[in-house]
Structure formats: C-alpha cells, structure tokens
Amino acid sequence: MTVMNKNKVGMLFFLGSESFFFISLIIAYAYYSHPGGKLSETARYLDVAKTSVFTFFLLASSATVGLAGMKYGSGKRNQALAWLFVTVVLGIIFLLGQGMEYSRLINQNITISKDVFGSSFFTLTGFHGLHVLAGLILLTVISLVLLSGKFMKMEKTALESISMYWHFVDAVWVVVFITVYIGAVL
Amino acid sequence: MREGIPIPEAEKPIPGLGSEYGLLQWIATVDHKLIGIMYLLTAILFFIIGFILALLMRIQLIHPANTFLSPEVYNQVFTMHGTTMIFLVLTPMLTGFATYFLPLMIGANEMAYPRLNAFSFWVFLSGGILLYFSVFTGGAPNVGWFSYAPLSEKFFSSTPGVDYWAVSVLLMGIGTIGAALNFVGTTLTMRTKGLSMRRLPLFVWMVFVNSFLMLAAFPVLNAGLAMLLIDRFLDAHFFVASGGSALIWQHLFWSFGHPEVYILALPAFGMVSEIIPVFSRKPIFGYEFVAISSVAIAVLSFGVWAHHMFAVGLSTPFNAFFAASSILIAVPTGIKIFNWSATMWGGSVHFTTSMLFALALLIDFTIGGLSGVGFGLVPIDWRLTDTYFVVAHIHYVFIGASLSGGIAATYYWFPKITGRMLSEKIGKWHFWLFFIGFNGTFFVFHFLGLLGMTRRVFTYPDLPYFGSLNLFSTISAFIFGISFILFLWNVFYSLRNGREAGDNPWKAWTLEWYTTSPPDQKNFGKIPEVRSRRPLWDLEHPENPDWKKKSWIK
Numbered sequence: 001m002t003v004m005n006k007n008k009v010g011m012l013f014f015l016g017s018e019s020f021f022f023i024s025l026i027i028a029y030a031y032y033s034h035p036g037g038k039l040s041e042t043a044r045y046l047d048v049a050k051t052s053v054f055t056f057f058l059l060a061s062s063a064t065v066g067l068a069g070m071k072y073g074s075g076k077r078n079q080a081l082a083w084l085f086v087t088v089v090l091g092i093i094f095l096l097g098q099g100m101e102y103s104r105l106i107n108q109n110i111t112i113s114k115d116v117f118g119s120s121f122f123t124l125t126g127f128h129g130l131h132v133l134a135g136l137i138l139l140t141v142i143s144l145v146l147l148s149g150k151f152m153k154m155e156k157t158a159l160e161s162i163s164m165y166w167h168f169v170d171a172v173w174v175v176v177f178i179t180v181y182i183g184a185v186l
Numbered sequence: 187m188r189e190g191i192p193i194p195e196a197e198k199p200i201p202g203l204g205s206e207y208g209l210l211q212w213i214a215t216v217d218h219k220l221i222g223i224m225y226l227l228t229a230i231l232f233f234i235i236g237f238i239l240a241l242l243m244r245i246q247l248i249h250p251a252n253t254f255l256s257p258e259v260y261n262q263v264f265t266m267h268g269t270t271m272i273f274l275v276l277t278p279m280l281t282g283f284a285t286y287f288l289p290l291m292i293g294a295n296e297m298a299y300p301r302l303n304a305f306s307f308w309v310f311l312s313g314g315i316l317l318y319f320s321v322f323t324g325g326a327p328n329v330g331w332f333s334y335a336p337l338s339e340k341f342f343s344s345t346p347g348v349d350y351w352a353v354s355v356l357l358m359g360i361g362t363i364g365a366a367l368n369f370v371g372t373t374l375t376m377r378t379k380g381l382s383m384r385r386l387p388l389f390v391w392m393v394f395v396n397s398f399l400m401l402a403a404f405p406v407l408n409a410g411l412a413m414l415l416i417d418r419f420l421d422a423h424f425f426v427a428s429g430g431s432a433l434i435w436q437h438l439f440w441s442f443g444h445p446e447v448y449i450l451a452l453p454a455f456g457m458v459s460e461i462i463p464v465f466s467r468k469p470i471f472g473y474e475f476v477a478i479s480s481v482a483i484a485v486l487s488f489g490v491w492a493h494h495m496f497a498v499g500l501s502t503p504f505n506a507f508f509a510a511s512s513i514l515i516a517v518p519t520g521i522k523i524f525n526w527s528a529t530m531w532g533g534s535v536h537f538t539t540s541m542l543f544a545l546a547l548l549i550d551f552t553i554g555g556l557s558g559v560g561f562g563l564v565p566i567d568w569r570l571t572d573t574y575f576v577v578a579h580i581h582y583v584f585i586g587a588s589l590s591g592g593i594a595a596t597y598y599w600f601p602k603i604t605g606r607m608l609s610e611k612i613g614k615w616h617f618w619l620f621f622i623g624f625n626g627t628f629f630v631f632h633f634l635g636l637l638g639m640t641r642r643v644f645t646y647p648d649l650p651y652f653g654s655l656n657l658f659s660t661i662s663a664f665i666f667g668i669s670f671i672l673f674l675w676n677v678f679y680s681l682r683n684g685r686e687a688g689d690n691p692w693k694a695w696t697l698e699w700y701t702t703s704p705p706d707q708k709n710f711g712k713i714p715e716v717r718s719r720r721p722l723w724d725l726e727h728p729e730n731p732d733w734k735k736k737s738w739i740k
Contacts, residue, residue, distance in 0.1 A: 004374050004375050006298050006299070006371055009374050010298065010371045013366075013370050014367055016402075017363055017402065018405065020401070020403075020405040021409050024405065024406045024409035028409070028413065028424070028438075031431070032430070032431075035429060112420050113420055116424070116428070116429035119417075119430070
C-alpha cells in the first residue's frame with residue numbers, strides 16, 4: 001500500500017465535510033423554493049441564459065487549474081504560472097457574473113428578506129460565492145509562492161490540494177446550477 | 187518509524203508554566219500534548235461553571251413554588267448549563283484525551299497538522315468565551331440548548347443572547363471539524379511501522395470512526411446556525427411564520443444533534459475498551475466486534491434523528507421508520523456491553539478507581555440506553571416527551587457514558603500526562619460519592635417524569651411525591667458536587683505529592699506506555715516494530731509474544 005499523502009488526505013476529508021454543509025443548504029433551497037409544493041413565482045426572475053455563460057467560465061477554470069498542475073508536474077514553472085493566472089481570471093469573471101445577477105435581482109426588489117425564496121437563493125449561492133472567493137485567494141497565494149521560487153519539491157501536494165478544492169467548488173456549482181437555474185426553467 | 191513533521195523539536199520535557207517561556211509557550215505551541223492539556227483544563231474550568239449552574243437549578247427546585255431564581259434567570263441558567271456541559275465540557279474532555287493520546291498510541295511524534303490543531307483549539311475556546319460574554323450584553327441565551335425556532339427568532343428573543351449562542355456554537359463546531367480532520371489524517375498517515383488498522387488500539391479506532399461523525403454532523407448544524415443568523419440579522423424567512431418553517435430547524439438541529447450524542451459517547455467507549463482489558467489482565471474479547479459495531483453505530487446514528495420529533499406530528503410511516511432505526515441502533519451498542527463483560531469474565535479484575543468508573547459506565551449507560559430504547563417507541567415518547575424522564579435519560583447517557591468514561595480515563599492516563607499517580611484513597615471516595623450522588627440525583631427523575639413533571643419549568647405544583655422526590659434529588663446533587671471537590675483536590679494534591687508513576691504503572695500494552703511519563707517534547711526516540719495488538723506485551727514476553735499465537739489476538 002502506498003503511503004497516503006497528508007495534505008491530500010486532509011483536503012479530501014475537509015471537502016467531504018464541506019459537502020454536508022452544501023447538501024444541507026441545497027435541500028433547504030429545494031424545500032423553500034417550492035412553497036405549497038410548486039415552484040415559487042420569484043424563480044422566474046432568474047437569468048438562466050447569462051448564468052449558463054458564466055457557468056461555462058467556471059467549468060473552464062477547472063480545466064485550466066488541471067493544466068497548471070500538469071505543467072508544474074513536468075517542471076515547467078512559467079507555463080504552470082500562466083495557467084494559474086488564467087484560472088484566477090476565469091474565477092473572477094464568474095464572480096463578476098454573480099455580482100451582476102445579484103444587482104439585477106436586487107434592483108427588481110428581490111432580496112434576501114423579500115420572501116423565503118430570496119432567503120434560500122441568496123444564502124445558497126452566496127455561500128458558494130464565498131467559497132469561490134476563498135479559492136481565488138488560495139490560488140493567488142500559491143501563484144505568488146511559485147513566483148518567488150521558494151516552492152520546494154516537498155510541497156508539491158500544496159498545488160494538488162488546492163486544485164482538489166477548486167474542482168470541488170466547481171462541482172458544487174454544477175449541482176447548484178442544476179437545482180436552482182435548470183430547476184427554474186423545467 | 188516514519189519521519190516526523192518538519193517542525194523544530196526540542197528534546198527536553200514539556201515546558202510547563204514555570205519554564206523560561208512561561209505562558210507564551212502555551213499560547214504559541216503546536217505540540218499535541220500541550221494542546222491536549224489545554225483542552226482538558228478548558229473542560230475542567232467550564233465543568234465547574236456548569237456544575238454551579240446545575241446546583242442553582244437544584245436549589246430552586248428543592249421545594250414547590252420556590253422563589254430562589256426568577257423564571258427569566260432560570261431559563262438562562264438551564265440554557266447555559268446544557269450548552270456548556272455538551273459543547274464546553276464533554277467535547278473538549280474527549281477531544282483533549284484524543285489530541286494527547288492519539289499520536290502516542292500510534293507511535294507518532296505529532297499530529298498530521300500541528301498548526302490546524304492549535305487553530306482548532308483557539309477557535310473552540312473563543313467560542314466558549316463568546317458564549318459567556320453574552321452575560322454582559324443584556325442576558326445570556328435563554329431558549330434551551332437546542333434553541334427551537336421560532337422562539338429563537340428576533341420577534342421572540344430580541345436581546346443578543348441567541349446571537350452569541352449561535353456564533354459561539356458555530357465557532358466550536360468549526361474547531362471540532364478541525365480537530366476531526368486532524369484525527370483522521372493522523373490515523374491514516376502517521377501510524378508507526380506494523381501498526382495496521384486491524385492492530386489499532388480501540389480508543390484510536392473509536393476516535394477515528396467518531397471523526398467521520400464529527401465531519402458529517404457539524405456542517406449540518408453550521409448550515410442551520412448560518413440560516414438562523416441570517417434570519418436574525420438580515421430579516422430572512424427561514425424559520426419564521428412568513429413563509430419559512432420552524433420544522434426545518436428541528437430537522438437540521440437533530441440531524442446534527444443525535445449523531446452528537448454518539449460523538450460524545452464513542453470516545454468514552456474507546457476509553458473503557460482500553461481500561462477494562464488492562465485491569466482484567468486479558469485482551470479485549472471480540473476486538474473486531476467492538477470496532478465494527480462502532481462503524482454500525484456511526485452509520486445508524488444518521489438515521490435516527492426524528493425520534494426527537496415524534497411529538498411534532500410527522501406522518502405515521504415517517505415515525506415508524508425512525509422508531510425502527512432507533513431500536514436497531516441499540517444492537518451494536520448492546521454488543522459492546524457484552525464484549526466488555528466477556529472481557530472481565532475469567533480475568534483477574536483489579537478494582538482500581540479507573541476500573542470502578544469503567545464499571546459505572548457499564549451500569550449507568552445500560553440504564554440510559556434502556557430508557558433510550560423506550561423513547562424509540564412512539565407512544566411512549568408521546569407520553570414522556572418534555573418530562574423529567576427525558577432529563578433522566580440524557581443525563582444517564584451523558585454522565586453515565588461520556589463523563590464516567592472521561593473520569594475513568596483521567597485516573598488511567600493522569601500518570602502518563604503528569605508522571606504522578608492520582609491518590610487511590612481519595613479516588614475511591616470520589617467514586618462512591620459520585621456513584622451515589624449521580625444515581626440519587628437522576629434516578630428519581632424517571633419517577634418524576636412518569637408522574638408528569640415537565641422539564642424546563644422553573645417550579646412545579648405541590649402534587650403528591652413531587653416535593654419529596656425533588657428534595658431527595660437536590661440532596662444527592664450536593665453529594666455529587668462534593669465528589670468533584672474531592673476529585674479536584676485529588677488532582678491538585680497528586681500533582682505535587684502523588685507517587686512517581688514510572689513509564690508503565692498499570693503494566694498496559696499500548697504504545698503510549700512505552701515512552702517516559704510525562705513524554706518528552708519528542709514523544710519517541712525509536713520504537714519497536716508493532717507485530718500484534720499488544721506491542722508492549724510482546725516486548726516484555728519475548729518467549730510468548732502475541733504474534734506467535736495462532737489465535738485472533740494478533
């Protein structure tokens with residue numbers, strides 16, 4: 001049996017724990033968005049088309065962070081850095097998209113305190129957004145460490161662990177997108 | 187053995203408060219032993235506070251229509267008592283022992299993530315301090331330890347007490363998740379050569395299984411707490427009448443809350459699974475069954491939560507499912523009781539204080555378990571819910587299992603932590619006053635519950651037997667309290683005057699007894715290869731080691 005890597009084991013179980021947090025919020029959303037058994041009227045205000053585009057940017061960032069890891073693994077530091085940079089930019093674009101969606105909804109007077117749909121929508125997508133933000137901070141920090149040249153061989157798993165986190169955040173978004181946005185048009 | 191963590195490791199004994207670093211050493215440390223000790227000291231500090239709160243309630247209830255505490259104060263006292271004892275006493279007690287002993291028992295020099303370990307402790311302690319800070323902000327929380335909505339919402343609880351409660355429990359939850367990550371990571375990656383999962387000490391097994399429970403249960407509570415705080419601060423509608431559902435809070439809380447009961451019980455089971463074999467001078471009976479039944483408990487514990495909610499009027503199939511699962515979970519729990527009893531059977535049992543507390547767990551937890559099976563039956567639950575029968579049940583589980591196990595472990599492991607033995611003479615007094623005081627206080631609650639005395643009410647009417655049973659309970663509670671004054675005196679006295687322990691005072695078989703007492707900052711210099719479940723037995727009996735036997739003991 002190969003020795004399990006400490007960093008990756010820790011990240012794996014952390015993400016396992018996180019998934020219970022998101023499952024709770026997703027179930028809560030599924031319940032609260034259907035008052036009286038059918039979908040809340042407020043769900044019609046969601047912009048499914050635009051959000052699909054921004055979803056594409058986030059999914060693309062999963063691929064780019066994977067490329068960064070591959071390049072780093074084969075010793076190409078500069079290319080790895082470039083792909084990390086692209087990943088961060090894609091993540092920022094996703095968050096900007098979410099910000100636009102939020103401000104549009106709030107302008108139409110759909111807020112966290114308007115009704116129970118608003119409460120559960122903003123809580124679920126908001127917590128996901130915070131996780132994207134945390135991922136961007138992690139990616140930025142690891143990029144700076146890589147840039148400074150102090151990224152020793154021993155700590156290779158740091159980049160792999162952060163990639164795991166980033167893939168997880170993307171995967172959660174896929175579930176959230178299907179539940180919230182696809183669910184709103186079905 | 188495997189390489190340690192690349193942190194500077196001094197080769198001198200644990201620096202205490204008297205060392206040149208003083209207090210800074212404790213605040214800045216990432217050493218699992220110092221952090222473990224701080225968890226245990228936190229538990230003792232809050233235990234004293236929580237116990238005083240309990241005695242205040244018992245004084246109020248000493249006779250009918252007493253006016254010692256006002257209803258407002260009484261509500262705050264029982265809320266703080268419950269939250270304190272569960273989150274700030276039992277949790278750090280079990281986490282503390284696990285943090286201290288898990289690396290020692292698997293032959294490691296550190297936890298897998300030493301910095302996360304320190305972070306977990308300080309986040310946890312901040313939560314505890316915040317909870318008590320609420321007293322200075324217009325009143326402690328007063329809605330009970332499970333803070334049912336909509337009572338916990340702004341409309342009914344406008345003071346910041348509930349806010350402090352929610353934030354502090356959230357912080358303690360985050361700390362506990364961090365600790366659990368460390369336990370899983372350490373168990374999976376830091377075991378010494380030859381220590382396969384099938385040879386793990388049972389305490390490590392239970393902590394390992396328990397960590398999965400923590401990792402899965404606390405995020406659910408955190409989601410609920412986040413929603414409660416969003417309700418209170420941003421006027422959301424999760425648990426209020428304007429479109430929300432108070433029932434969802436109950437589902438979220440109890441799908442955390444019931445696993446939490448096992449989170450607090452499993453490590454205690456692990457402790458007595460170490461203690462009973464050592465003091466019976468026999469290997470544990472049915473190691474595999476003890477380990478696997480823990481996994482069964484962990485899995486089942488996520489399917490039983492709604493037995494806390496039979497009274498809310500769920501549908502009959504729903505009730506039936508949760509009744510069945512609640513009864514089913516008694517099976518793996520019962521298996522353990524048989525394992526421990528069979529371990530003692532035919533062994534040469536040494537009745538040390540530690541062993542006596544382990545036996546108290548066997549007896550009192552069985553009582554608590556049986557009343558629990560009763561509550562699994564829906565009609566009985568309907569009759570007894572919100573009465574003192576529930577109060578009896580919860581205390582037989584939390585004190586009968588978790589606290590008894592923790593005290594048994596204190597007498598067992600104190601020599602390793604401090605290098606000195608606790609006084610057996612004071613210990614025996616502690617035990618008998620504990621046993622009499624505890625059962626005296628809480629056994630009568632069964633009768634009071636059957637007679638219909640409701641919990642969480644600051645007083646009670648002068649009905650037949652109510653006054654005399656409550657008086658009996660209060661007197662017993664003070665005997666119970668005296669037992670802990672003896673305990674604290676024992677710890678205080680033995681730290682200076684206790685007999686020198688030596689490396690292995692109990693002639694135990696697991697690796698923590700291989701190193702010095704107390705261990706140096708670096709736990710182990712070198713360690714023998716583990717070839718069975720009892721490495722120190724093999725070491726001391728080279729002519730008859732376990733790994734040469736053909737039995738299941740390997």
